[in-house]
Amino acid sequence: QQPVQSPQAVILREGEDAVINCSSSKALYSVHWYRQKHGEAPVFLMILLKGGEQKGHEKISASFNEKKQQSSLYLTASQLSYSGTYFCGTENFGNEKLTFGTGTRLTIIP
């Protein structure tokens, strides 16, 4: 079942923060986060595993709430290069493939 992402779109000024949420109705084993720029392929950002800790690099981090079957992606002090569509991909137990959400379009303006 496809995970639900929110919001669908967000517009930020450079330097502002954003949170993108991803929720599933099924028990999750892991959550992936990807960023896709217009006309390009999705690029892997990070993975969060069941029982794992919050992960991140630079100013992009994510958390995984196992009880709620939710993950959140945090972008702090956003830069112009952060613009793009963010997808979460979820893996369920016993499944060897990702199911992607419908995406969140992030626009950063100067």
Added chain:
Amino acid sequence: NAGVTQTPKFRILKIGQSMTLQCTQDMNHNYMYWYRQDPGMGLKLIYYSVGAGITDKGEVPNGYNVSRSTTEDFPLRLELAAPSQTSVYFCASSYSGQSSFYGYTFGSGTRLTVV
């Protein structure tokens, strides 16, 4: 190290024609996937493979076929193209299915239009 290579990048097909989308990876990944992405939408899984000789259906397999004779190659065959197959097709690969710490590596995509 080229990663995942897809050909062609663009193609226009007439209704009823057939074609093969090529995908090859040089990372020795066991798992390979085919997704399609319609405008403004997420990625839908068509077929996937966990190793040479093993393939399985994804969410939207109708109208497509795959084969996996080698670790490197995972071609997608479209038979009797229909306008509903107009989409961008992405091939991806990974070391494993679950707990793939390096995530999926995607090819640059094939933009297919069926007229």
